[in-house]
Amino acid sequence: xxxxxxxxxxISSDQRINRSVKELSILLHxxxxxREHTAETVVYASANPWNLIIIHASKKISSIFELCRHIKSKxxxxxxxxxxxxxxxxxxxxxxxxxxxxxxxxxxWNTVECFARATAAINRVEQxxxxxxxxxxxxxxxxxxxxxxxNNSSDNGSHDYIFAGDVRLCPLxxxxxxxxxxxxxxxxxxxxxxxxxxxxxxxxxSTELLRNVLGYDDDNYLPSLHSHVSRLRRKxxxxxxxxxxxIWCYGYRVLTHQEDxxxxx
Numbered sequence: 001x002x003x004x005x006x007x008x009x010x011i012s013s014d015q016r017i018n019r020s021v022k023e024l025s026i027l028l029h030x031x032x033x034x035r036e037h038t039a040e041t042v043v044y045a046s047a048n049p050w051n052l053i054i055i056h057a058s059k060k061i062s063s064i065f066e067l068c069r070h071i072k073s074k075x076x077x078x079x080x081x082x083x084x085x086x087x088x089x090x091x092x093x094x095x096x097x098x099x100x101x102x103x104x105x106x107x108x109w110n111t112v113e114c115f116a117r118a119t120a121a122i123n124r125v126e127q128x129x130x131x132x133x134x135x136x137x138x139x140x141x142x143x144x145x146x147x148x149x150x151n152n153s154s155d156n157g158s159h160d161y162i163f164a165g166d167v168r169l170c171p172l173x174x175x176x177x178x179x180x181x182x183x184x185x186x187x188x189x190x191x192x193x194x195x196x197x198x199x200x201x202x203x204x205x206s207t208e209l210l211r212n213v214l215g216y217d218d219d220n221y222l223p224s225l226h227s228h229v230s231r232l233r234r235k236x237x238x239x240x241x242x243x244x245x246x247i248w249c250y251g252y253r254v255l256t257h258q259e260d261x262x263x264x265x
Contacts (some may be wrong), residue, residue, distance in 0.1 A: 006139065007049065082104070083115065099219060196254045205251040
């Protein structure tokens with residue numbers, strides 16, 4: 001495969017779906033690799049970089065859930081997964097999405113709609129790839145976390161602070177403050193913002209945050225992560241420079257702006 005070509009992996013043994021996806025890959029100017037759903041294919045899917053993986057949900061739907069989880073857990077959380085099914089079933093749809101799939105399409109499909117969905121999925125992958133390729137791209141030098149000693153000493157000695165724009169974190173006290181105002185945050189909210197601030201030069205995937213902050217290896221806990229981020233985002237609205245940005249279908253990052261150009265809210 002050419003290194004700069006779009007790469008699609010189709011996991012299917014249905015000839016009708018294979019023909020339709022082959023036509024789709026031609027429209028997308030993408031290189032297509034077709035594999036049947038075997039143990040070797042699971043390893044192959046996880047070991048290679050893909051812009052898009054299309055999975056035919058045929059018989060054992062539980063194996064499709066497991067495949068989606070496996071791909072997302074092997075540092076491929078930025079790879080988009082579309083599940084194709086010949087049955088319109090809300091429970092199957094919800095199960096696929098909850099286990100890592102990014103989209104769900106009923107077959108036979110409308111070619112125009114399917115092309116639009118696949119294009120959007122590939123565009124999301126390329127957007128994240130560009131961000132990861134330029135980890136030092138920041139909106140302002142103030143975005144770089146700095147560990148600075150506190151000028152005011154205490155019985156415990158000086159504290160180390162982490163700065164993200166005008167937001168200050170004190171790991172020793174587990175405090176987040178903005179303009180000397182201490183925010184009321186939970187332990188998880190503090191750890192979450194601290195992790196994002198420490199990794200401010202890159203976006204953090206939801207799977208990474210689940211594992212390293214919340215302590216879960218199961219993507220079924222993603223709603224809990226989203227809830228923590230939502231509450232934390234509301235609490236730091238006092239900041240004139242700092243926001244938590246959502247990277248669609250990937251995760252989050254702390255984003256800072258110059259104060260005079262920051263748009264509040």
